[in-house]
Amino acid sequence: MSRIERPACECVRLALSAIIASETFARSERLRSFLAYIVEMDLSGKASHLKGYSIxxxxxxxxxxxxxxxxxxxRVQAGKLRKLIEEYYNKEGAADPVRIRVPLGSxxxxxxVVSVNAPPKANRDIETRRPRAAPAKPSRSWLPAPVSSHLALFSLLPLVFLAPSVYPGATNAAIGDAQFALSVQNRFPSQALALPRLRILRCWPAGSECHVLADAVxxxxxxxxxVRIAGSREGDPAPLSYAVRVETQPDGKGVYVRLFHESSGVTVDTRHFSRDQLGxxxxxxxxxxxxxxxxxxxNGPLYRHAARTGIASGLMECLIHRTASLSAGISQSAKSTVCRTTPPNVVAAITPQNGVPSAQ
Structure with a gap:
């Protein structure tokens, strides 16, 4: 392996997607979140923030x-991550042209960037005695099949990314919260209205960078x-109505994404994406x-805003309470895991078994 130059951000993100989708990392939720976090922070120009405390x-x-x-x-998780990355590149990722590593002490x-060279002459005689493998397809994608198209990225264990700012039990807790909410929505449709309503506000014209990003969001x-995505026929904003506005910056050098509370107009979260990031x-x-x-x-900004301003519903408080308890390492009984504000019939239907909510 030879470091020729820093690969483009797009290439690095593709390399990251390949690792996260691999069999090697399939059972390592925390390490997937760890790797995605440090790579994204670095590509966003925040490498100086990558310290043991912030991670x-x-x-x-x-x-x-x-x-x-x-x-x-x-430190322990970083050691595990380094070993798993090495294992990935020794097996599944052997042909990846761009490689990611986490150096010791950082x-x-x-x-x-890896250059694939011909094998040394001394080894050619040995190679000729081995059965010849089928020739590689000239246009072989180095991404695994699940991420061979950009739309397929949305089927890549979306809950793995549910909480990059995860609590202990990272993905398990996030999946548990999603199962909890999904169970309530499926079996008690009226309770779905207790979740925040979200609208995506698109810019124009269609096909522009900001419009494409809005569709993806x-x-x-x-x-x-x-959350629940707002229907086209829903009326005026309710107390729990939020929106995401995606706009091209006036100078045309990037796209600005803003999550805000519709009734008050208060900005809840913002992100700026350069044109290179959306290349x-x-x-x-x-x-x-x-x-x-x-x-x-x-544990993200939308739920924090609702809780801070006193507009969070009972179901939202339930989810917040459960996540906060898990973060503190508290083992709770079924009754204490589910908030008292949740209707009794809902409590009975979604009582966790061994700490995992029913997703029937």
């Missing part, structure tokens, strides 16, 4: 008083059972998934 708080849900010096969690990822948001369909899909994961998770 412990943002990725592993450690409390604000977390001491990275005395708590080895981040959490800032490095990227390498709406598709990604549809996977989050923590391909795959990159647009990645940014949309990443934005909605951060903004719409139970």
């Amino acid at each position: 412990g708080v943002d990725v592993f849900g450690r409390p604000p008083g977390f001491d990275a010096g005395s708590d080895p969690l981040v 959490y800032v990822p490095e990227y390498s 709406e598709k990604a948001a549809g996977y989050h059972r923590t 391909s369909a795959e990159a647009v899909a990645f940014e949309a998934v990443n934005f909605t994961a951060r903004a719409l998770s139970v």
